[in-house]
Amino acid sequence: MTATETPFEPRIVAFCCRHCAYAAADLAGTSRLAYPPALKIVELPCTGRVDVLELLRTFEDGVDGLLVAGCLPGRCHYLAGNLHARQRVDYARRWLEDIGLEGERLRMINLSAAMGAQFAELATEMAETIKDLGPSPLGTRQTAGQGLSIGSTPLPGEAVHDHGDGR
Amino acid sequence: MIVAKQKPLSELTAMLDGYRNVLAVGCGTCVTVCFAGGVKEVGILASALRMARRLDGEPMSVAETTVQRQCEAEYIAPLAEGLDEFDAVLSLGCGVGVQTLAERFPGKRVLPALDTAFMGLPTEQGVWEERCQGCGHCVLDITGGICPVSRCAKQLMNGPCGGSQGGMCEVDTDTPCAWQLIWERLAGQGLADRLLEIQPPRDWSTSRDGGPRRIVRDDLRLPPAEDV
Ligand code: SF4
Ligand code: SF4
Helix, strand or coil, X not given: XXXXXXXXXXXXXXXXXXXXXXXXXXXHHHCCCCCCCCEEEEEECCHHHCCHHHHHHHHHCCCCEEEEEEECCCCCCCCCHHXXXXXXXXXXXXXXXXXXXXXXXXXXXXXXXXXXXXXXXXXXXXXXXXXXXXXXXXXXXCCCCCCCCXXXXXXXXXXXXXXXXXX | CEEEEECCHHHHHHHCCCCCEEEEEEECCHHHHCCCCCHHHHHHHHHHHHHHHHHCCCCCEEEEEEECCCCCHHHHXXXXXXXXXXCEEEECCCHHHHHHHHHHCCCCCEEECEEEEEEEXXXXXXXXXXXXXXXXXXXXXXXXXXXXXXXCCCCCCCCCCCCCECCECCCCXXXXXXXXXHHHHHHHCCCHXXXXXXXXXXXXXXXXXXXXXXXXXXXXXXXXXXXX
16 A cells, blocks of 8 residues: 555445434444444434335445344334345345345344444444455545435436436 | 236346446336336336446446336327437336337337236235236136136146146146136035036137237227218
């Protein structure tokens, strides 16, 4: 590495259920446990809200890794949202591999609200995995100060719209 | 409903080789409810194609739209506007939708994103099964509402073959024997004796063997122009 190059800091998005992983991330923060700085948390009412379309669009927007973090099996507030999420994550991973991206860039984890330390640990582990894989070949590295924008892509159902590579 | 499934991404990227600006067109009816070609599936496939092509170093723009019904000219007419900018149309309709687009826009390359599979229904969430082959002469009155043409592997008309075992079909032991189902249904209705009536060989001329079929309703046609 030359002196001017900055080390690769993986950009990871975590879709977190508000009942467990979001609170666990909060707990990790208040407990002053370190987790990867470039992790962006998106709060969801339940991981059952996660859809394959959003998972793929997030990768299209250039993230290096994506975590879906839901409640422990059997503990979903809506009974089976976390189980639906796991099936969709598995399905989306197959898409990623067909597209030519590593499936390991997408991962589902299960936590309770009390598991702040585990959240920090799993997020760090994910960052290590992504560091080994390297940056997403779809990402355009951003200059300092620019945040990662998620959800910039229009939602489906709108009139004809173009997502050419020129974004 | 018509049930279809998406072609593998590798087949589609090969089909779209060389194209740079594609319009993906979904259909809001049958293929929406079988999760093969509705708004969301168009979004997923378009996103996947864009990413795959970027990774191949051959970026392709894929625009997305979904019409309510791809198999009727009126619904696809609005697509004419702006179509010039695309060098191909990728249809996520069933085979009828693809052909309706191709007929309406004969100068345009129209390509199928789906394999149209059958006419059927969802038996549970995420599972679809065939129920009708459009044979042109329905026998469901005789067979207790269970179709032996689409559900019996041998399309038998006078009771089961010798391979029916434990209620399952010998051709695929995960599939219930249609004739077992027919027997149970009619016996349950106290009508089992109706099955003693022998059905003559079927007239398949109403089915697929004579080229495309056509239905004409004179009462619905537009009167000849000279009479108006
Ligand atoms: S094109 Fe027509 S028949 Fe085909 S899926 Fe759409 S509505 Fe159904
Ligand atoms: S086992 Fe039943 S369904 Fe299968 S071919 Fe024989 S009669 Fe038809």
